[in-house]
Amino acid sequence: MHRGWLAAAKLIRYGPSETPGTLEQYPKHHSKDFLFSKYLTCANTDGTRLMEYPRPRGLRQAKDRQEQLARGVAVVEHGVSVLMQLAHMMDEEFVLAADKIATMRGNLIVCGIGKAGLIGRKIAATFSSTGTRAHFLHPSEALHGDLGCIGPNDVVLVLSNSGSSQEIVDLLPHLTRRSSSIIALTSKIHSPLAIAADITLITPTCAEACHLNLAPTTSTLAMLALGDALALLVSENKAFGQDDFAELHPAGALGRRLASVDELMRSLEECRVCHQDWSIREMLVETSRPGRRTGAVMIENDDHTLVGIFTDSDLTRFLGKHAQGDLDLPMHAVMTREFSAICSGAKLSEAIEILSVRKISELPVVNASDQAIGLIDITDLIGLEPSAGESDGRTWGLSDKYAPPASLRIFGSSL
Numbered sequence: 315m316h317r318g319w320l321a322a323a324k325l326i327r328y329g330p331s332e333t334p335g336t337l338e339q340y341p342k343h344h345s346k347d348f349l350f351s352k353y354l355t356c357a358n359t360d361g362t363r364l365m366e367y368p369r370p371r372g373l374r375q376a377k378d379r380q381e382q383l384a385r386g387v388a389v390v391e392h393g394v395s396v397l398m399q400l401a402h403m404m405d406e407e408f409v410l411a412a413d414k415i416a417t418m419r420g421n422l423i424v425c426g427i428g429k430a431g432l433i434g435r436k437i438a439a440t441f442s443s444t445g446t447r448a449h450f451l452h453p454s455e456a457l458h459g460d461l462g463c464i465g466p467n468d469v470v471l472v473l474s475n476s477g478s479s480q481e482i483v484d485l486l487p488h489l490t491r492r493s494s495s496i497i498a499l500t501s502k503i504h505s506p507l508a509i510a511a512d513i514t515l516i517t518p519t520c521a522e523a524c525h526l527n528l529a530p531t532t533s534t535l536a537m538l539a540l541g542d543a544l545a546l547l548v549s550e551n552k553a554f555g556q557d558d559f560a561e562l563h564p565a566g567a568l569g570r571r572l573a574s575v576d577e578l579m580r581s582l583e584e585c586r587v588c589h590q591d592w593s594i595r596e597m598l599v600e601t602s603r604p605g606r607r608t609g610a611v612m613i614e615n616d617d618h619t620l621v622g623i624f625t626d627s628d629l630t631r632f633l634g635k636h637a638q639g640d641l642d643l644p645m646h647a648v649m650t651r652e653f654s655a656i657c658s659g660a661k662l663s664e665a666i667e668i669l670s671v672r673k674i675s676e677l678p679v680v681n682a683s684d685q686a687i688g689l690i691d692i693t694d695l696i697g698l699e700p701s702a703g704e705s706d707g708r709t710w711g712l713s714d715k716y717a718p719p720a721s722l723r724i725f726g727s728s729l
Contacts, residue, residue, distance in 0.1 A: 389523040389531075396532045397539055399518045404540075411497050411513045412544055415446060416551040418494065420467030422448040425456070425489075427481045429530040430473040430537060437471070437541035443562055444545055445554035453481040456488070464492045471497045473541075475517070475533045477505025486510045499537055515540055556661065571663045578662055578695075579679045579688035586611040587686065590621055590646040594632070597624070597645055609693075610676035612686045613649045620678060620686045620725065622649030652726035655680045658687055660721030665690050668722055680723060 415422055422441055426434035434450055441448035451460060451470075464470065470493045474482045477500035489496055490510060498511035501519045508514045517540060523531040560572030570578065586601035590613050601611055613622035624645060632640075632648060655678040656665050665677055669692055679688040 392521075392523050393532055393535050396518055396520050396536055399520070400536050400539060403516060403518060404543075407513055407515055408540075408544065408547075411515060412547040412551060414495055414497065414513060415441075415469055415471075415544070416548045418467060418469045420465050420469070420494065422446055423451050423464055423468050423470045423493070424448060424473070425451045425453055425470060425482075425485070426473035427453050427479050429534050430475060430479075433534050433537045433541065434471075434473045436538060437473075437545065440542055440545040441548070443559075444549035445552055445558055445562075446545065446548055453479075453485045456485055457481075461488055461492060464489070466492070466494060468493050469495045469497060471499065471541075472507055472511070473499045473537055474505075474507050475501050475530065475537070477502040477507035482507055499540060501533065501536075515544075560661070571661075571666070573662050575656055575660050575662055575665050575679050575690055576658055576688070579690050580608060580694070581688050582686065584608070585686070585689045588613055588645060590615055590644065590649070592645050593642045594629075594645065594648065595641040598641075608676060608689055608691050610678075610689070611645075612678050612689065613645050614686065618685045620655065620680055620684055622646065622651050622725075623653045623676070623678065624649045625676060652724070653678075655684075655686075655723040655725060656690070656719075657682075657721040657723060660719065662690075662695075664719040664721050666695060667719060669695070671718075684723070684725075 422438070424434040424438040424441075425431075431450075431452065438448040438450040449463065451463060456464075470489050472482060472486075472489070477498065483506050486496075486506065495513070496511045498507045498514045499517065500507050500514065501517045502508060503514065503516055508516075517533065517536040520532050520536075521527050522529060522533060556572065560569070563569045563572060585608050586603070588597045588601055588611055592600065597611060610623050610625040612620055613624060615621050622645070628648070628650060654668055654672055654674060656668060658679055658681050669675070669677055669690070675692040677690040678686050679690060681687050
């Protein structure tokens with residue numbers, strides 16, 4: 315089959331097989347004004363057939379930018395109003411659903427079809443990441459063997475805006491027989507789903523944000539909000555803590571924030587450590603090492619207890635004020651005796667908070683005997699920013715609203 319194409323506002327025409335193809339000029343249009351024709355033709359053996367003249371693209375006049383912005387704002391405001399309506403509709407059934415999930419002996423099975431199914435996958439993921447074992451089950455797959463994943467101790471959360479989707483209705487008798495309880499999330503209180511469920515969570519019956527009132531938008535927004543609220547309440551009821559969260563999120567920036575300082579600190583072998591009686595000159599010679607170095611020297615006594623710190627900034631200031639002969643001064647005469655450290659086992663997020671609030675770049679890690687076992691350098695934390703509220707310009711004091719982390723150690727101070 316021969317194909318025609320647009321090039322430089324020309325339309326190619328194919329002649330009979332014995333005649334070379336020729337180009338015919340057509341009224342000039344910019345290429346953006348055309349849609350390539352779907353009606354590509356073959357060259358017949360008995361003559362020439364011309365590809366149909368391309369039709370001008372039916373471009374719709376762009377809306378005024380302010381009008382487009384207003385439409386976007388209206389969609390968001392509509393969603394907010396639906397969420398407010400949902401908040402006022404929540405009742406005792408919500409608490410019963412949370413109790414049922416928190417005390418179940420099996421898994422939470424989340425089920426839904428179409429857009430409700432996609433929301434269900436997100437809700438299942440939220441439950442899983444906040445301490446409740448949850449899995450998503452596709453209704454169609456369930457009817458073709460996947461019902462086997464449901465056990466007698468499992469609770470099934472079924473999402474359907476109408477509550478009468480055929481795939482859901484067909485599945486209900488099997489869910490009733492195989493699971494311990496069914497929780498419905500729907501907007502129709504008299505639907506087959508709501509009638510079959512043990513607990514029913516009702517979402518507002520509302521118009522979709524779509525201009526055709528067809529695409530699931532506000533209905534799925536309400537489902538997601540209610541599902542997330544349910545997952546978080548269950549998590550709180552199960553006393554799911556930060557350590558549990560860290561256990562389930564070992565990777566990425568979030569996992570690093572929740573990791574222990576021992577996992578990210580530079581080990582003692584990578585740090586610069588010296589005795590308090592060494593001279594500055596000895597310290598500079600003995601602690602020099604190839605590769606990436608820390609920005610501070612940790613200073614210890616005979617018992618290897620951390621007694622001071624001497625940063626690169628301290629050295630710069632010292633050299634700016636003293637003669638070369640002063641490099642023979644002992645470290646205990648020039649070190650900083652009042653400094654911050656963090657206890658081994660503390661969360662990295664606490665170290666970030668201490669570095670941010672106290673505006674320092676190096677943070678020694680000490681054991682229960684105040685012996686240095688490593689150091690957190692601010693350059694190791696690139697990409698790990700403080701959480702909201704961690705670095706809002708506050709400082710810690712005895713009368714402050716904000717208390718410092720329990721893992722903070724202040725050397726040389728009564729604080």
